[in-house]
Amino acid sequence: MVLSAVAAASFAAIPVLAAAEPVHLGVSIPAATHSFMGGINYWANQAKKDLEKEHKDLKITIKTAANAPEQANQLQDLSTVSKINALVIFPFESAALTKPVAQVKAKGTYVTVVDRGLTDTSAQDAYVAGDxxxxxxxxxxxxxxxxxxxxxxxxxxxxxxxxxxxxxxxxxxxxxxxxxxxxxxxxxxxxxxxxxxxxxxxxxxxxxxxxxxxxxxxxxxxxxxxxxxxxxxxxxxxxxxxxxxxxxxxxxxxxxxxxxxxxxSYSPKFIYDAIKLTAEARLKGEKLPATTIIPSVLITKENAKDFYHPDSPF
Missing domain, CATH: 3.40.50.2300 (Response regulator)
Structure with missing residues (x-):
């Protein structure tokens, strides 16, 4: 009985590994002002649909902005109102969004920047772009x-x-x-x-x-x-x-x-990849590599069907 009590006490002292913290992922992207951005919006919403269905501990909130000041304001809302703990952002402009992103990161939010890099890379945790x-x-x-x-x-x-x-x-x-x-x-x-x-x-x-x-x-x-x-x-x-x-x-x-x-190839689908990579890494409590480059490849008649997405605006 004494041994059992000691053993029980020992096990009690070992912290139980808790399930990964639920992830509330904010996605900040430019509005669909032309066809490529239309594709960005399409694939971002497709990622939300697919990933929320697959992961019960994941919530994705998407905000679209018509200009850099609007995007900066939306970042503040995502951080203070929606209380996100992860962010995937396609910056409208690099310089104008660097400080607003840095402020979000300073609150402990994990930040993945997509395509248009920031002027100060210390404001991000990861960068995902095409080649x-x-x-x-x-x-x-x-x-x-x-x-x-x-x-x-x-x-x-x-x-x-x-x-x-x-x-x-x-x-x-x-x-x-x-x-x-x-x-x-x-x-x-x-x-x-x-x-x-x-x-x-x-x-x-x-x-x-x-x-x-x-x-x-x-x-x-x-x-x-x-x-x-x-x-x-x-x-x-x-x-x-x-x-x-x-x-x-x-x-x-x-x-x-x-x-x-x-x-x-330089498909707007890379926003889907960035959201998926970030969400699944954070659900596991992991980080992404500092830089992830999505390959750009030659599209010819032989492989064109692999790159044809008729439902996408782009």
Whole structure:
């Protein structure tokens, strides 16, 4: 009896491992102001639906913002009113959201930043993004191969960001290996169809011989196609967009436009991946690696069906 009492006392002194703490995950994303962000919103809500069904100790609250100040205010609400203990944020702007995110993290909230990095990485626990180097490298390699290492190319960039710089630097690094390919110009078109239409009009006016156009976003590629059609130009052999929009992927599957037979993946589905990775790690009381890069790969007719999501806005 004495031994039993001692044993009981000993076991009582050992803390019982409690079940993982319930996770209330806040998701802060830009509003669906264009098709890629429409995709971000779609996949965020799909993650909420799937993960809350799978995990009874998980609650996900999604907030969408039309601008950086609104997103900053929503972060405060998520922290003080909703009392989240984990956050996945796709910042509207990097600099403007760094301090508001840092304030949320200071309250003990686990923070995963997606795609657009903050200006101070100490404000985050983890970073999840697509592979922007591959996003620039893959189109350059494909265009060079299609042109047989010789020709004139123009490029349409996104907005002036580190993300866009990574893509353009990678594109240029490949073209350096092809001295007979000339990059005639590379202008910002802001990941916007109308801006891409105007930039392409300028290119078509200034350059009488263009073999390939890299529109570093499938939305911009739509504007490029419209400008080419209006100008009745038939010299352009290759149009390469980016991110795997469903319309572009369907074009590749159907093979209806010989100028468009490849793309590079950078799906808004990475918000789903970021939410899932963060939620499941926190449910286990674990942390994510400091950086997780979602691979960007070449999309061709052979694998296009794997990247075709007809229910997504993007």
């Amino acid at each position: 922007n180097t591959a996003f620039g490298k893959i189109p350059a390699e494909y265009i060079a191969k299609k042109l047989g290492g010789k020709g004139n190319v123009v490029a349409l960039r996104g907005i002036p960001t580190t993300l866009d710089n990574e893509r353009m630097d990678a594109f240029n690094s490949v073209l350096k290996n092809y001295p007979d390919i000339k990059l005639l110009d590379a202008k910002y078109a802001n990941w916007n169809r109308d801006d891409a239409f105007k930039v392409t009009q300028d290119y078509l006016t200034r350059f009488k011989d263009i073999d390939a156009i890299w529109a570093a976003d499938d939305d911009m590629a739509v504007g490029v196609l419209k400008a080419i059609e209006q100008a009745k130009r038939n010299d352009i052999k290759v149009i390469f967009g980016g991110a795997g929009a469903k319309g572009m992927v369907k074009t590749i599957i159907d093979g209806k436009d010989k100028r468009i037979d490849a793309d590079v």
